[in-house]
Amino acid sequence: MKYSFCPKCGNRLGVQLIDQHERLTCSDCGFVFYQNSKPCAGVLVVDQNKLLLIRRAIEPFKGYWDIPGGFLEPGEHPEIGAVREILEETGLQVQLGELLGIFMDVYETTGDPTLNIFYTATVAGGEARAGSDAAHLHWFDLDALPHQIAFKSAHKVLALLRNGHKQT
Ligand SMILES: [Zn+2]
Structure with a gap:
């Protein structure tokens, strides 16, 4: 900015x-x-061999599939922000798993550099429904993820998730 x-x-x-x-x-x-780079939390909600993605309703990358998550509030721990964002965007309560990785990126609308913290999670409750930033939710097979994925950092962490997934 x-x-x-x-x-x-x-x-x-x-x-x-x-x-x-x-x-x-x-x-x-x-x-x-x-x-500073703006901190964001993203969550890879996994159920069996399926991953929850959202279709973005807003720019940047409107219409692209994205990992649910968002910008942290000032002073907010990323674990708290991750759970909050998932509830806002998907209606689901999640149980966080591991910290999968941290990737740098850029939020194209403002040009702000971002620091993206990704967690794995499983569904703990709630009812899936699309929030304001997400037009649609969809559970994708991990071996058949869509090609149109928003943000370079999402591509990187998905590659990490799939490689880790294959090793187990
Ligand atoms: Zn002054």
Whole structure:
């Protein structure tokens, strides 16, 4: 995300080289806008040999299949955020399994770099229904996943899941 004005005093931000990174700074109040990758939690809900995916109802990647999940709230532990997002997007209560991996990506609508934390999970309750960001839910056979998958990080973690799956 590109910012023009200081969130502290409202003056125009400039760019300064600090710690070998170009950072937005305010010459008026001294504010330095340290930015980070945005943390997201994604959940691979698995039942037998099936994986739950959602069809995205919004951009980016509208119409593509996606791993349910989303951005964490400030201060929110990724395990809490993962369970919350799954309930919001799918109506399902899940029991988290293992931390499968962490992958860097970019949220194309804003250009923000993202840090994506993926868990496995099983269904613990609730009733599957599509939430606001998800047009459809579908259980895919792990050996027959759709080709149109949103986000590079999702491709990577699905490859990891399938390889791990084949080894067991
Ligand atoms: Zn300022």
